[in-house]
Amino acid sequence: MNLFKYFRDVVVDELEQMAAAGGLPSRLDTSRVAVEPPRERTHGDLSTNAAMVLAKPAGMKPRDLAAALAARLEKNAEVTGVEVAGPGFINLRLAPAVWYARVDEILRAGTAYGDSDLGQGLAVNVEYVSANPTGPLTVGHARGAVVGDALAALLAKVGFKVTKEYYINDAGGQVDTLARSAYLRYREALGEEIGEIPEGLYPGDYLKDVGAALAARDGDRWVGEAEAVWLPEVRRFTIDAMMDLVRADLEFLGVHQDVFSSERALVEAGGVEEVQRTLEGRGLLYTGVLEPPKGKTPEDWEPRPQLLFKATLFGDDIDRALKKSDGSWTYFAGDLAYHLDKFRRGFPLMINVWGADHGGYIKRLTAGVKALTEGRGELDVKICQLVNLKRGGELVKMSKRSGAFVTLREVIEEVGKDVVRFIMLTRKNDAALDFDLVEVTEQSRDNPVFYVQYCHARCRSILRHAATETPGISLDAVALAGADLNRLTDSGELDLIKFLAEWPRLLESAAEAHEPHRVAFYLYDLAAAFHGQWNKGNDNADLRFLLPDDVGLTAARLAMVQAVAFVIASGLEVFGVTPVEELR
């Protein structure tokens, strides 16, 4: 359970009783009352701002209100110390039994510790990757893939009903270009000399396989035909092949999405016309001419009338085009159809994970979602900044179009999927990330993957050793919960347990903020606390985990060790990273 929420309820309860007793005005708004771990550990276990938040509405001085509330909290059996500090904080110290109960709870729950019903089963759609199906995935895509995947797992863990989705951009000009590129490779596969790949087409070698496969299936039936004849089928064939490639890459990364939505299918089903009708019905469309961008007019800019959506009414800077000047739909129009479709499929909350280069697109889509759902649908777009792939400090170039790029597959082959996944989550999504192929495999404290995995491996190692060192102790987690945890009296042990107790709260706050990277930092800090306790055993043999002469204390410590292992594993589970049993 979330201990902090639990004690928040306790505090609010007391406030209500004070109100009932006439000590406070009734119906005070307690929504801003918070119970948190104090920043300064020495201040106690829990801290509440209740008195400061309520002083004004209650017409009291913060310290007076704090004193009155403190007097009530002091009577709580789970509270061993209460003090009013600073401008009116109330600091609480909790009975050791409260902490030991957390160990018991963890051992019984296993990696399910921290699961909650915060989300109340609300349906959330997390859309991520959605790379254009024009080639293999790069390391840049991987960041979005991992962030989206971890965010989805995080939300599921705290009780949301999550659907993971990929939007296939299989309509529009880029896939036509792709098809033309594949067509060249097809002719090449049939023995034709094609020379250099012309500028503007996709040069990558991966299209050779596609061309060969098409030649093997269809022979020369497309040769010499007009583009209009072969394009639809070549395009379809190539997109399928590219999506197979993308799915294989995602599989290699351990990403499994539930739904793959096709832009083309949506458009062909008339989704865009429906958007047009809907917006038209609300008077949100008009044909007009946009102003040139302020301060920087493109050289080929010319005024042209287009079908426009009144995005400015919903927070965007300018109105946005639904149709190109040739009358065909814009990408935006299709995307609106897609999001209306998602909303209608039952997702009031939609989260999109995008690359940094799409940042300028957020406002118009959020505006569009507001307009189409009449404010009932919420869209949150997470932007992933660039990944700088490095090797020993040197930047490794990657470019999807140059042909000479580093693919995600190559990186995974070199360092492993777990390393890629973890590292991608060690920075908040809107900050750039350095990914150094050398550093991420180093076995040192400044490599968070190693440090966290080492913590888990060390826990498991201790438990393996226990089997021979203290054979009388059952290592089953629930059996360990039966140990006399009162024996855990060292300050480092209690601090460790207190840190474990923050896990449910950390999960909830990370989920609410849509920030999975917080889990990485928590795991690193937990690992540091655990390694620190292990190290104390170096100086003081009494603090070692395995004490063959004291089976009772050993059992209690093993319970704690297993609890640490569970929480680490629980966090790695959210990340889709396999906790290791040992390091080599």
Next chain:
RNA sequence: GGCCCCGUAGCUCAGUCGGAUAGAGCGACAGAUUCCUAAUCUGUAGGUCGCAGGUUCGAAUCCUGCCGGGGUCACCA
């Protein structure tokens, strides 16, 4: 030029819907150290949180304006 993101210790970065004396790792400096369960450990120094205003009992956090870095910028996807 408009919009978005970033700016915190020498370096790389955390910092909880505004909370108390702003943290960690690396590096630097000073010590300890073959003890064991598994790849050292402990301590110290280091900051006008880019700048200037504002809101608040209280601001690294919210608002406004600047400065610096990155991204993006009518029909691409």
